[in-house]
Amino acid sequence: MWLTIVPAAAAAERLTPVPYDDLPPLAPELVTFDRLPAKDYPGYSFDHGLAVPGARLGERFAGQGLGAVHIDDGGPHDRLTGRPAVPLAIEPGAPGQGLSLSRHTAYRSMALYPLGPLGQPDPQARGEGSVAILFARDACAVGFRVHTEYVDAFGTTEGHEGTIRATFYARDGAPIGAVRIVAPEGISAHGFLDAQAGIAGLTLENRDPGGVSFDDLRFGCPAPTG
Template sequence: MIRALLSGFILSAQSLTAGEVTQVDYADLAGQLPGLVDFEDFATLPEPGQPVPGPIIYSGLVIGAQLAGQTVRPVDGFDLLEGIPDLPLRSSLGDTDAALAVAYHAGFGSNAAFPLGPDGFSKRSGRGEGALALVFDNSVSAFGLKLHADYPDPLGSRPQPGTVTLTFYDQSGAEIAHHDLQPVHGVNAVGLLIAPPAKAITLTHRDPGGIAVDDIRYDQDSLGS
């Protein structure tokens, strides 16, 4: 049934050149993907919320701060991931106690996750400046998420959001592709088709206001493994 619902997206992904990532409408894609991480199973707490020890395990997905074997290098207050991941691919916290914090987010109107950066949970400058690593039980050809890049700024005095980079890995640990997002202030809904299917995805960014992530969507029935 899932494969029937996803058939149009699968055919689209299969038509991509190897190593290609194509952005599609999040709402259309999300309606076809049964895997959902919305962080609503955590207590609803105002910011700063709570640090969450991990890796965090969901059905078909494990979320950490990096892939095991990678190293985290702080650069200008952000986490940069380097190195070749170990096999089999696994999400890891590295040297941190928590990969992210979860809090009620006014921009989303619901719980959201803030990846923790070099300054950690205790400082505002650490919440939202970190990296994330997602490892799937089964490789995925379609993936979506919502991210918030700072808050709307009606006076126009805040800097523009920085680049968010998604890096995709196949099950051999080889990089499939990089995909750079240029978010706007507020909620950005992103749907992606990936070829070949991705076993793991890492997220790094350079957004001066920090990011929050919500409503991660993925397939739980392998589209390729």
């Protein structure tokens, strides 16, 4: 796995990658997406966004534009444009094109699938959408696990790389920085620390031909001591 950090001009040193396993004391809030009974694909579809303890999730932030991009012969992927409006607010997406939860064999648990433009229950929509996450309180660090996989025409995953773009925002909608993650086939885990402890939200977009799923979202700040 490799990543490139593309920070905002005024925040060149704010965003730093950290090992996901180091996050529990830095980002103690954990969302596993297992609060609902386990359910196989197509699972549960959320047309009005998804509320979890400490955060809300949707397709994008209010004020952002939504387009589509084709990267292969499969379903199109969401493409976000523009800067969020102030204050940050979740935009849920069109019916069937927002978010879904269903059982994932690799995680052995429920996982989050962003739905692409083709919409639920089209299998080529599963995992090809965008996700926006808005935190109730500014976070010092954020992390997640992601599953990427694409079986080519020969039935193999040889040389597979799944690309995810994570863009972090402050409460006023200003971008903190953007990270381009190139993940190998399977499950990988990623963590990021903000030196100014001001991550109010982030968006996740992917260009993985087979779509992606997310699990084990971590966020927050270290517990006070003394």
